Amino acid sequence: MKLYTVPTANGQRASVALEECGLDYAVRQIDFQKGEHRSEEVLALNPLGRLPILAGDNGDDPQPVIYGSMAIARWAAAETGRLLPAPGKLAAMEHWIGVVMTDLSPAFASQFHLSFLAPERDEWALGYYAETIHRVLAVIDAHLGDNEYFLGNDYSLADVLTYPSAVSSIGRLDGGLEPYPAIRRWRDQVGERPAVVKGMAASGSLY
Numbered sequence: 001m002k003l004y005t006v007p008t009a010n011g012q013r014a015s016v017a018l019e020e021c022g023l024d025y026a027v028r029q030i031d032f033q034k035g036e037h038r039s040e041e042v043l044a045l046n047p048l049g050r051l052p053i054l055a056g057d058n059g060d061d062p063q064p065v066i067y068g069s070m071a072i073a074r075w076a077a078a079e080t081g082r083l084l085p086a087p088g089k090l091a092a093m094e095h096w097i098g099v100v101m102t103d104l105s106p107a108f109a110s111q112f113h114l115s116f117l118a119p120e121r122d123e124w125a126l127g128y129y130a131e132t133i134h135r136v137l138a139v140i141d142a143h144l145g146d147n148e149y150f151l152g153n154d155y156s157l158a159d160v161l162t163y164p165s166a167v168s169s170i171g172r173l174d175g176g177l178e179p180y181p182a183i184r185r186w187r188d189q190v191g192e193r194p195a196v197v198k199g200m201a202a203s204g205s206l207y
C-alpha cells in the first residue's frame with residue numbers, strides 16, 4: 001500500500017492509524033503548497049484532488065483507493081480488528097469521532113483557510129470558528145478530566161483521530177491547549193506511544 005499524505009492533521013491521522021494497526025505502507029509526500037494535490041498523479045487516484053489517499057498495491061493497478069483520514073483509519077481498524085471499542089462502547093466511540101471529525105476538524109480547517117488563504121480578513125468568521133473550537137475543546141477537556149482516554153481505560157480510534165488536531169491544528173489557536181489541562185495530560189500520554197511517534201513522523205508536520 002502507498003499512503004499519499006500531507007503534513008497536516010488529516011495526513012497524520014491516516015499514518016498514525018496505519019501504524020497503530022501494524023500495517024505496512026510506503027509514504028508519498030504531496031506538497032500541496034506547491035499545488036501537487038492537483039497533479040495528474042493525485043487526480044487519477046482521487047478526482048477531488050484532496051489528501052490523504054491510501055492506494056492499494058495490486059501490481060500496476062493502484063486500486064483500491066481510500067480517500068480521507070477517517071475512512072482510512074476506519075478501514076485500517078476494521079481490517080485488523082485493532083482500535084475498535086470493547087462491547088458496549090461503540091456508541092461512545094461514534095459520538096466522539098463525530099464530535100472530532102464533523103465539529104472540531106472542520107472548524108480548524110475553516111480557521112486555516114480564513115487565516116492563510118482568504119484574500120481579506122474576516123474577523124467575525126475567525127471569531128466564530130475560534131469560539132466553536134474552544135466550545136468543543138472545553139467539552140473534550142471535561143471528558144478527559146474523568147477518563148484516561150475517550151473510552152475510559154480503552155485506547156481507540158477516537159484517540160487516534162483526535163491526537164493530530166491536538167498537536168498540529170492547535171498550533172493555530174491563540175493560547176493553544178493552555179486552558180485545557182486534561183487534554184494536555186492525554187496528549188502527552190498518547191504522544192509517547194511508539195506507533196503515534198512513527199505515524200506522526202511519516203506524514204511530517206507544518207508546525
Ligand SMILES: N[C@@H](CCC(=O)N[C@@H](CS)C(=O)NCC(=O)O)C(=O)O
Nearest residue numbers: 006008010037050051052068069070
Ligand atoms: N475530510 C478529509 C479532508 C481532507 C482535506 O481537507 N485535505 C486537505 C489537506 S489537509 C487537502 O487535500 N486540501 C487540498 C484542497 O482542498 O484542494 C479528511 O478528513 O481527510
